[in-house]
Amino acid sequence: MKRLSEKTQPMFKNLRASLFLVYKAISRGNKGTLALTIMVITLAFVNITFISSILSGAVDLAYRQAVDNYVSNIVIEPGQDEDYIKKVASLKTRINMIPGVISCSSHYSLGSTITYDVDKDGDDVREISWTVKSIDPEEETTVTNIHNFMVAGRYLDKSDRDQVIMGREVSGGYGAGLEIQSLKGAEVGDEITIHYSNGITRDYEIKGIFVTQLPLADMAVFVTEKEMESVLGLRDRASEILVRTGQRGQEELYIQRLRQIGIVDEEISPWIRYIGLISGITQSFEIIKRIVAFIGLVVAGVTIFIVIFINTVNRRRQIGIQKAIGMDEKIIIASYVFQALLYAVVGIGVGLGVTYFVLVPHFISHPLPFPMGMVSLLITRNELTASIVGLLLVSLVGGLVPSWRVARENIIKAIWG
Amino acid sequence: MIKVIDLKKTYEVRVPVQALKGVSFEVERGEFVAIVGPSGAGKSTLLHLLALLDTPTSGKIEIDGSDISTLSSHQKTAFRLKELGYVFQEYALLPELNALENVYLPLMLLGTARKEYVKTATGLLQTVGLGQRLHHLVHELSGGEQQRVAVARSLVNKPKVLFADEPCSNHDTENKGIVMSLLRRLCNELNQTIVMVTHEMEEREYADRVVWIKDGIIEREEKIGRRVPS
Numbered sequence: 001m002k003r004l005s006e007k008t009q010p011m012f013k014n015l016r017a018s019l020f021l022v023y024k025a026i027s028r029g030n031k032g033t034l035a036l037t038i039m040v041i042t043l044a045f046v047n048i049t050f051i052s053s054i055l056s057g058a059v060d061l062a063y064r065q066a067v068d069n070y071v072s073n074i075v076i077e078p079g080q081d082e083d084y085i086k087k088v089a090s091l092k093t094r095i096n097m098i099p100g101v102i103s104c105s106s107h108y109s110l111g112s113t114i115t116y117d118v119d120k121d122g123d124d125v126r127e128i129s130w131t132v133k134s135i136d137p138e139e140e141t142t143v144t145n146i147h148n149f150m151v152a153g154r155y156l157d158k159s160d161r162d163q164v165i166m167g168r169e170v171s172g173g174y175g176a177g178l179e180i181q182s183l184k185g186a187e188v189g190d191e192i193t194i195h196y197s198n199g200i201t202r203d204y205e206i207k208g209i210f211v212t213q214l215p216l217a218d219m220a221v222f223v224t225e226k227e228m229e230s231v232l233g234l235r236d237r238a239s240e241i242l243v244r245t246g247q248r249g250q251e252e253l254y255i256q257r258l259r260q261i262g263i264v265d266e267e268i269s270p271w272i273r274y275i276g277l278i279s280g281i282t283q284s285f286e287i288i289k290r291i292v293a294f295i296g297l298v299v300a301g302v303t304i305f306i307v308i309f310i311n312t313v314n315r316r317r318q319i320g321i322q323k324a325i326g327m328d329e330k331i332i333i334a335s336y337v338f339q340a341l342l343y344a345v346v347g348i349g350v351g352l353g354v355t356y357f358v359l360v361p362h363f364i365s366h367p368l369p370f371p372m373g374m375v376s377l378l379i380t381r382n383e384l385t386a387s388i389v390g391l392l393l394v395s396l397v398g399g400l401v402p403s404w405r406v407a408r409e410n411i412i413k414a415i416w417g
Numbered sequence: 418m419i420k421v422i423d424l425k426k427t428y429e430v431r432v433p434v435q436a437l438k439g440v441s442f443e444v445e446r447g448e449f450v451a452i453v454g455p456s457g458a459g460k461s462t463l464l465h466l467l468a469l470l471d472t473p474t475s476g477k478i479e480i481d482g483s484d485i486s487t488l489s490s491h492q493k494t495a496f497r498l499k500e501l502g503y504v505f506q507e508y509a510l511l512p513e514l515n516a517l518e519n520v521y522l523p524l525m526l527l528g529t530a531r532k533e534y535v536k537t538a539t540g541l542l543q544t545v546g547l548g549q550r551l552h553h554l555v556h557e558l559s560g561g562e563q564q565r566v567a568v569a570r571s572l573v574n575k576p577k578v579l580f581a582d583e584p585c586s587n588h589d590t591e592n593k594g595i596v597m598s599l600l601r602r603l604c605n606e607l608n609q610t611i612v613m614v615t616h617e618m619e620e621r622e623y624a625d626r627v628v629w630i631k632d633g634i635i636e637r638e639e640k641i642g643r644r645v646p647s
Binding site: 012410 | 468471494495496497498499505509510511512513518522528554570574
């Protein structure tokens, strides 16, 4: 106890003296410089947080879209050398019994050529090679949200046999944006012919067109499960089963649980494996976020460095006097470091206020239009912590370097030049 | 009390300058010594070395038998805080602090309790006639008042030795009289040891002894005898 007290007492008195100098320097110093410095830190913080959270919002939207409208959380596919998953009905019952699983849906998928004779006279026939999938329309609504994004016509009914629904990237209308082959303007009510790869050809009416805004999802063509089973001559099989779980990010846990109920031969993958295009975009966003954060931190650090540097140069004589009356260098350095940290803390505090009370409410009511949908700010705890810690660190260095330089100067030189 | 033995200081500039060429003298406890000499004689250098603001090239400085010239930088800082007082030529107060804060700062650094350091500093400022100016910022005080604050600050830690570097160089006659009388009174009443550098002839009259320095060596010493302040 005695040794601890011997160590902590000088620390406490040094801390008290440093904080006293900070308080006096700030309360009796130039308020304009103080406000300007805090404003720069605030802007740096808001800049880092805003760019980071808007890009995070865009990434999150893309991921949400992928899970909600494309592949759900987990995809089960046939094992090696198998074309289909077997005994699908009982498998789905077992999957649905896993705690935390919301639902699952099975799809058939089959390669095809789709033709669309615009005027039904053989003059303007548009043809694309495409994979057609089947859904149980009712079951599918529990796993994906496609039924909520019909922009024309209606969603499929369980009993539909000669009708299809398709995404805008296939129909070629409703703002389809990808430079891919499409039916270039097929509308609800138009007839198309699907030549399946197993040799069967059938005519269908386009019942509905959906726009999820996720290009991967909007590239789908669906018929009903019953229709596809009649095309394939199969029952109780599936090309894939989508599994919807409660929370994104726990896929590996559910994959383990799926294995535990006996799904051992099939391939089970999380949704992230199916979004190659989006992954590329999100990686680019990550790089942009880091560059912006780095530049923001450097700007904040340099600003604090300049402020403290000018401060210490202007107070060179005072620092010399402080040393002459017996003030330890550590106290002097600490006072400038605390000053820099105070700028940072207040700047961050104001920045947090601006972010949470101005930017977040604004972007909730006025989200930004992105190709994948309307994007709002997504502030993650990790990124926020990284911004705060980063700013505090650069402030620490920005305060430490100039004060250390001046505080170590010879007393005579500091006072009399 | 203070024993200076063959103290030398050479400034290593482009052409090395030997400011002190071997100075030796002693100061007794409670003695008021004035170091006098023309500009460039080495008197300020000597004071800086004695007050541990600079490091000698060679030689020894003993205070109460301890060689203080060999202390580390950290130890010198602590020694200045605990044992020495220094009155600078141009007041050297901290402008962001008021008179009271300037005076109690060394006590705060020593870890004294707030109540105690405020009381001590207030008492000292009253002693130097600034009891009504405790909370005035430095720029609100006249030159003479600032120097009296500086004297109060130099005494707040009850120093073994008080060093004063031309303490009245920028003052009018009235203020010179006030400051010099104050130093003399400290010596008489508190037995305070004072070493003062000056180039003003009338100021040396307040000292007990004058050490004449020229070209980095002591030329002569002159005993004056104590003078009772008016």
